[in-house]
Amino acid sequence: MQLRYSFRLYPSAGQRSALARAFGCARVVYNDALRARETARSEGLPFPKTGDLSKSLITEAKRRPERAWLGEVSAVVLQQSLRDVDTAYRNFFDGLKGKRPRMGTPRYKSRKDTRQSVRFTANARWSITTGRKLRLPKIGDIKVKWSRTLPSLPSTVTVVKDSACRYFASFVVETGPEEVLPKVVPELGIDLGLGHFAVLSDGTKVDSPRFLRRAEKRLKKAQRNLSRKEKGSRNRNKARLKVARAHAKVTDARREFHHQLSTRLIRENQAVAVEDLAVKGLARTRLAKSVHDAGWSAFVTMLEYKAARYGRTFVKIGRFEPTSQVCSRCGVKDGPKPLSVRVWTCGACGTVLDRDINAAVNVAKAAGLAVPACGAQVRPGLVPAPRSETGTHPTPQPSTAR
């Protein structure tokens, strides 16, 4: 399986301007190649070959004064730009032939694009130094924050600058079968709760963590601040960058939360089942906003690939399963209930059921998993007391809240 690994880069001021030159040169070669092909197309001439473009747009262009600066960056980066134009055209024509979703003609790149990138292949002789820095030709040794272990060193690295002016090194890594985890017993159903991020068939309700909620609050504040700034003013530009940064923080925090939760659930359970919400079909319902905000589909994608990677079972059950209409204890279907009904008593067996947990158990059962139904029961009188009232510690405990 191919997985993408991204690591934050911290280039120095000099390296940032060298990267800016590389982004710029890669963009110019890309646009020159696009122009050459579009001209040939409009004049009915055959498509210029990549080898010819390489000669005219890189090798020969460097000798002309107005393109001499192309010599300041790694030639491999420029070659890669030509290959990117090739890919863009191939995708476009495959779309016309119906081999993949249709897309527009390849577009020119702008210096105002929020995402800039360059790719270094093995030919560029990039490397990781003994001091764990990323060595790029004609740019230097860049500091990397290795937030995860890279299972193997791939031949290609893409350097990206995003809208919040952050730099990343992105690697595509092939993972092997050696990662399969030892078997465990528990199997789990997961339901998307309305009030919670997810509800598990073992009775756990998972909320988004405090660091994510805090980042979301800061983003809202930055957006409010931006809307008050006068159009075209310098302060508005500053506020816009602040929003971009806050937005990037929310995206990161959310991805981090999804990673932590999905890794834990896949490690602790042999099989995991979710309901296929077909997120697109929900676009106009009241669930839509909460589904989008919670990033449910990104989370489900992680569960799916991690299950494949670690040798676990992943099941998606169809949307038609009436998970909230059936008692997970006795299986009697007693009809739809309005969303406001969170707890009810099964008319057939008398079990008091929690709506979300009952749904999670039903998801697991519909997927054919072995899950005890008792998790969905609510026992009045055994409701856990709030933290402040659970005074069983002999000594005051330090708060775990961060």
Ligand SMILES: [Zn+2]
């Ligand atoms: Zn029942």
